[in-house]
Amino acid sequence: MKVALFGAGRIGKVHAASIRMDPRSELVAVTDVMADAAEALAKEHGIATRSADEILGDNSIDAILIASSTNTHSDLIEAGVKAGKAIFCEKPIDLSLDRALKVREIAATHDRPIMMGFNRRFDPNFAALKSALDAGDVGDGELLSVTSYDPAPPPVSYIKVSGGLFRDMMIHDFDMCAFLFGMPKSVMAHGACLVDPEIGAAGDIDTGVVVLTYADGRIATIRNSRRAPYGYDQRVEVLGSKGTIEVRNQTENTVVTTTEAGAVSAKPVYFFLERYMRAYAIEWAAFVDACVDGKGVPATVQDGVNALALAEAANRSLSEGRPVDVTSDMTGA
Amino acid sequence: MKVALFGAGRIGKVHAASIRMDPRSELVAVTDVMADAAEALAKEHGIATRSADEILGDNSIDAILIASSTNTHSDLIEAGVKAGKAIFCEKPIDLSLDRALKVREIAATHDRPIMMGFNRRFDPNFAALKSALDAGDVGDGELLSVTSYDPAPPPVSYIKVSGGLFRDMMIHDFDMCAFLFGMPKSVMAHGACLVDPEIGAAGDIDTGVVVLTYADGRIATIRNSRRAPYGYDQRVEVLGSKGTIEVRNQTENTVVTTTEAGAVSAKPVYFFLERYMRAYAIEWAAFVDACVDGKGVPATVQDGVNALALAEAANRSLSEGRPVDVTSDMTGA
Amino acid sequence: MKVALFGAGRIGKVHAASIRMDPRSELVAVTDVMADAAEALAKEHGIATRSADEILGDNSIDAILIASSTNTHSDLIEAGVKAGKAIFCEKPIDLSLDRALKVREIAATHDRPIMMGFNRRFDPNFAALKSALDAGDVGDGELLSVTSYDPAPPPVSYIKVSGGLFRDMMIHDFDMCAFLFGMPKSVMAHGACLVDPEIGAAGDIDTGVVVLTYADGRIATIRNSRRAPYGYDQRVEVLGSKGTIEVRNQTENTVVTTTEAGAVSAKPVYFFLERYMRAYAIEWAAFVDACVDGKGVPATVQDGVNALALAEAANRSLSEGRPVDVTSDMTGA
Amino acid sequence: MKVALFGAGRIGKVHAASIRMDPRSELVAVTDVMADAAEALAKEHGIATRSADEILGDNSIDAILIASSTNTHSDLIEAGVKAGKAIFCEKPIDLSLDRALKVREIAATHDRPIMMGFNRRFDPNFAALKSALDAGDVGDGELLSVTSYDPAPPPVSYIKVSGGLFRDMMIHDFDMCAFLFGMPKSVMAHGACLVDPEIGAAGDIDTGVVVLTYADGRIATIRNSRRAPYGYDQRVEVLGSKGTIEVRNQTENTVVTTTEAGAVSAKPVYFFLERYMRAYAIEWAAFVDACVDGKGVPATVQDGVNALALAEAANRSLSEGRPVDVTSDMTGA
Known part of the structure; x- marks a missing residue:
């Protein structure tokens, strides 16, 4: 091919x-x-x-x-x-x-085949969580929590053309919620500029919290920050009727040093390429599977539309200070 | 005394x-x-x-x-x-x-002295987090996340007189937010009945997510569920400008068994008395300190009013489906 | 009583x-x-x-x-x-x-009833490991490893009357091996003075490694040091035919702080009273059970003799530089 | 090249x-x-x-x-x-x-350049431990403990030509000890056949514990088993004068599921290729560095001789039931 x-x-x-x-x-x-x-x-x-x-x-x-x-x-x-x-x-x-x-x-x-590059779906950790959730390991999912912090903000020049935190950064987390819980009914967005005032001056936020509510009562929470100086913090946690399942951070190594200062273990890996190195290879293989073996693509154009619809709803919610219904946004009305 | x-x-x-x-x-x-x-x-x-x-x-x-x-x-x-x-x-x-x-x-x-029994303030884990936060160990606090699940719901007869999830259960978490971040500007509440339909029939929710926003941009998120079958899940996490500080769960023991089934470690302790055993003793000693040595009480009537004001705001936010300003609620207007 | x-x-x-x-x-x-x-x-x-x-x-x-x-x-x-x-x-x-x-x-x-105060048998962590082992959770035990470090050496004046590291300190670990694996066939001891030359001058060692071999091929290893500046390091690990079971350290709290310096969690508790606080209460209750309810004592005079026999064998092994048979020591011949 | x-x-x-x-x-x-x-x-x-x-x-x-x-x-x-x-x-x-x-x-x-393939020296975890140890992060090394279990024994046909557990399997751990602590003075070996009687019938052991003692009093312990059904268990731990440093196992993923059954996290990776995937690439790059850039090889023929000398000493110690001096073995006398 x-x-x-x-x-x-x-x-x-x-x-x-x-x-x-x-x-x-x-x-x-x-x-x-x-x-x-x-x-x-x-x-x-x-x-x-x-x-x-x-x-x-x-x-x-x-x-x-x-x-x-x-x-x-x-x-x-x-x-x-x-x-x-x-x-x-x-x-x-x-x-x-x-x-x-x-x-x-x-x-x-x-x-x-047309496939969207939502690389996190292919990360072995998130994929294992998804499988376990679908298999009912923790019963029916109820509360979903996505934590997603970048180590440091991009240059303000990039921020200006990025489309804003929700469309540029949280779009991955919107897709994660859709991947795990499907499309919500409503979006409530909160945000602030706490990391760099220039990001605020550029009309964007650098810190955001979004709550997605589902028609059946389930609730998802997303936390984003452009800055977590210790590395790329990427965690997901689901409370189900039988228990909790989490993906914890991937760390630089497995070394633990215990001295009078406490027990120090490695930080999360710092960079998204390092964190998702394996995910990118698996993602590509999935696309080749679709092209060569006729398998379905695991991240469709509709998935891309869905994530974008959530980002737009979040933007509107933030500017209007109220929950925004998703369905109407999705149809573009 | x-x-x-x-x-x-x-x-x-x-x-x-x-x-x-x-x-x-x-x-x-x-x-x-x-x-x-x-x-x-x-x-x-x-x-x-x-x-x-x-x-x-x-x-x-x-x-x-x-x-x-x-x-x-x-x-x-x-x-x-x-x-x-x-x-x-x-x-x-x-x-x-x-x-x-x-x-x-x-x-x-x-x-x-008049002191309110907010026992979690005296838990050595949360107290250590508070000290570290105040000492600037993770810089300026930005995002606070409180996870608080009970192992199983109380009888519906209790639910009916409890004042509802926000005043009965989440009030501890409202106090935790006030303890760590002070009083917020606005409260947005989401809730559902996912655990037991009888709780819903009694007019209450059993699953709640509340977002508190602060005048300076900080954001706190509280997640509550009346059911976490593995035990009493009580965690707090703060992202600051220099890092993240968390209190993890207290587990039944430190045994880890690794077999073909994976690495199994102990669950969180199941019951709040077990979890906060030490906290209750420390709390009482603090009250005796106030009575005998004239020290200030570390949990005042005002703290009690604050937590209740947040609970009332959450109730109103849930019923009206919009963020509710805290200050006006607090003054009772 | x-x-x-x-x-x-x-x-x-x-x-x-x-x-x-x-x-x-x-x-x-x-x-x-x-x-x-x-x-x-x-x-x-x-x-x-x-x-x-x-x-x-x-x-x-x-x-x-x-x-x-x-x-x-x-x-x-x-x-x-x-x-x-x-x-x-x-x-x-x-x-x-x-x-x-x-x-x-x-x-x-x-x-x-006559009962010996081997407090570690009553520690909830070690007791849970013992139960799991007896229940076959990891199959048949094969390799036992006991790590036992004190935070700091006692005064040399105490060392001089202590009977030496094997009888004073490792005796607890000998009992732990006997508790979990029974009495071995042979003892091989290694030791050195690495912490404080005055301990060596007093004729004792401050660092010791002992290997116990069992008639059926099982092997136990004990590591002792008089100094682990981070606290009281007390761990046990068993490899069985189906897996590994470990008791990890009990830490001061459950706080984890992640910054550019790494993820810092609490040290093990520093002092044996703190570590075994609950064990002492459970131990005493077991003695009262024996006195009041006629239950058997869970740590007998024979257990005390056994631990001492292992300590004496270790002393002889260290001084002669060869493995020493246990049975003959135990009979006092 | x-x-x-x-x-x-x-x-x-x-x-x-x-x-x-x-x-x-x-x-x-x-x-x-x-x-x-x-x-x-x-x-x-x-x-x-x-x-x-x-x-x-x-x-x-x-x-x-x-x-x-x-x-x-x-x-x-x-x-x-x-x-x-x-x-x-x-x-x-x-x-x-x-x-x-x-x-x-x-x-x-x-x-x-001639380089020996001691792949574990190039594992990022062990390399980080070595660096930290050399940098004095835990002070002077005193007790070294190497745990090294294979998930399952190789076929008996392989065992017969393998040279035995010490030369075939523990040789990696001998090299790890030499890498971290240098060459010891004396070797004491213990072993048994607990996994498969056919291995014993072939004249080999499947379970081994070796203690290395150093001229300056330091002590290293190696534990080997041909069977740990949960995966490839590869850990190293050093007690130094200021603390303990450990390499923990590399696990399949970072998912943790907590239910009434406890908190289940992933097993260690099962296979040595998976565990040392990165190490092999780094190892090869080091050899190319030596060939192309004239850098020294980080694993020499002498390192190969040293590990073999320790294995031979272990064999002799096991058969004679006494500690064996290393220096004389090394010179081939």
Whole structure:
């Protein structure tokens, strides 16, 4: 299966490595608006850089992997659909729910796999929690709690084009809630700027708490902060009718040192690439499964729309200071 | 210091043991509307049962400990004030915030210690977290999360007179938030009946999530459930600007068994008396410190009013489906 | 049940508190060669100091608790037997195995309970491990590992009269091995003076490793150090045919602080009284059970002889640099 | 750097993957007495199978990686030295210490890197412990304890040619002790056959405990079992003058499920390849560093001789039932 890569940045490089690791897929071309980045990645993999149009027009290329900047995602999905390619696209589909809903329409007509890069679904820890939950290990789920802190905020220049905390960062956690509990009925968002006043000046928050309530009474809570100086804090916990199941943090190592100062064990791993290294490889293999073996994609365009709908509802809730109904947002009305 | 006990039920017995353990205090009388219970406890301690009036009128008695049913608390505090006694009273002051505010007025005129029984403040784990937080070990607090699940719901007959989940159960967690973060600006409550439909039929919820937002942007989240079949789940976690500090559960023992089934360690202790055994003794010693050594009481009538104000705000938020401002509730307006 | 206490030192005070806590036993007299210590403890408990002879001659006293210095233990046991008292004696019976064997002979003729104070058997953690092991939770036991470090060495003056590390400190661990695995066939001891050269100058070691081998092939390892600056390190681990079971350390609290410096949790509790607080109360209740309800004592004179036999074998192994057979030592030949 | 691989078995495949992952090294040939295995691995990597002689005679090949059966190691090292190749060799050098000492002599004349595959030295956990120990984080090391259990015994047919538990399995732990504490003065070995009587019938043990004593009084303890049904149990713990440092097990995931049955967390990973996956890649990079950048090899032929000397001393100690001096064994006298 021949694959072309759009985007030679940090996440593009990760995907390039995953493509190489899976014996069923082969990276054959790369393109990026930053010509230097594309050249460097192409050279490392012994392949050529090509233009987007060349890639889309080359019938020998089976699939495109969209890891370019967010504002290009929806256009590239649509172009990929027209060109008949299998498509793997990084989250989010778009910053606008309206636009994402249009992409969903177009995608519905496509007969090749389209998969969204919600990498956390493929993390072995979260996947094990999901399996245990579905198997009823803790009975019926009741309260879901997602903790998700980045080690440090991105540059304010990035914040300004990111779409805001809910669409840029918490979108992963919205997807986690949808993955584990399905779509909620209502969203209540709280937020503040506690980490860096410049983030506030840019019109965003750096600290957010969102509560999702479900039609059947279940409740999910998401906590986000742009700063946890000890590392990448990623935990999920579910209280069910029979018990609690949690995913704890992945730590740098298993060393424990006990002295008069206490028992010191390792911090969580600091960086998301390190934390989700295995998840990225498993995620790619799932896409290849869909392309080669005809399996269903485990993260659909609808999943992308759902997460975005929750992010938009959170934005509205925060600005209006009241709970916001999800269904109406989702239909774009 | 001679002490009389109002209420010979479960919590009364715990306090009686604490009184005996502290060499500076002596239990001299007990009273209870259930004469049998009073007799039994009196016999065990080699003392006499007496009527409430006799106790209040006996000048040799320095302090009263109110552990009778909630609906008697405010009357007994007022009677104790009139009789010039030092007063230790179980939470809550009253189910009505208005009434509690009147008690506060009367208490303000009293020159003897009045202390509210917020036992968790005295738990060595939470106390250590509070000290570390105040010492700046994790920098400035930003996000507070309180998890508080009972192992099993009380009888529905109790639920009916309890004042509801927020005033009966979450009041401890409201006090914990006030203890650690101070009084919030706004309360948003979510709730459902997921454990036992009879609790819902009685007009209460058994599962609740409340978000407190602070004027300076800090956010606290409380999760309550009446059922966690594995035990008494009591955790607190604070994200600060420099890190995270948590109190984890206290477990039955330190045994870990690792077999093909995984690594099994002990559950949290099942019962609140077991969990807070040490806290009750430390709490009583703090009250004796106030009476004997003139130290300030570490849990005041105002603290009792505060927790109740948060509970009332939560009730209103739940019924109206919107965030409720705390300040106006607190003044009773 | 009326009890007299021999020895008003640190451990005597602990036992006095246990006696008071159990409603079935009453402390009626105390004696100590240090008159001041005896007076102080007597005053605290509102009782009288009496001479040893008075105590032994008073028929109203049912039991004696021997918590005086080691060199008095065997004489007092013999005197107690003659006086017809139930006897609770702190470990060890004596520093000499020969003498202990004579005590065993005399004890065999006694029709009242005699119990040795191997407090660790009553620790809820070790007791839970023992139960799980006996229940076959990890199959047949194969490898036993006991880690036992004191926070800091005692004064050298104490070391000089202690009987040495094996008889003074490791004797608890020898008993733990006997408790969990029974008596071994052979003892191999290694030791060094790494903590304080004055301990070496006094003819003792401060660091010891002993391997016990059993007739059926099982192997136990004991590690001792007089110094673990972080607290009282007391762990036991058993590999069985189906898995591993461990008792981990009891920590000061359940607080975990995670910052750039790592995740810091509490140290083990520092002091043996704190670590075994609950064990002492349970231990005393077991003795009262034996006296009052006729139950068997869970730590017999033979258990005391066994632990001492292992300590003597370890001494011989260390000095001769070879494994020493246990059976011949035990018979005193 | 062009590399040829001797041995296309399980461990050969692991090394082949490491070679591919390091951009500085290239696998160009493979050989194995099992032609099918060699063909399969060659095909997967798009290379050719060649005979040992062809490989050794091909001057374009810079390095050989010896992952063939143990009895070929010493011959291949000698042949590699003669052919002027850089050499990476799996442990052990040989089953005979005498032979290993001869290899050491020949190796001493070689001007290309020779490195022994003691993979655990490269595990990030053990490497972090070593760094912390060297940095004095726990003061001076005093007691070292290595726990090393395989999940299940290998086939008895393998046991028969393995050289026995000490040379086949514990050799890794001997190297760990030498890595952390240096070479000891004396070895005392205990062993039994508790897992499978057929292992005993084959003249070997399946359970072993060895105590190493050092000239300066430090003591190391190694526990081995061929069976820990819950996985690959690999822990190291050091008591130093200022505290304890441990490497705990690496677990399958970070999920914890708490129900009435207790808190269940994941088992240690089951298989050594999974446990040491990262270590193998780091190990290979260290060898390439030595070949390409002229850095010293972090696991020398002398390290291989040392581990073997300890294994031989353990064998003698076990058969003679007494401690055995190491120095004389090491010199082969």
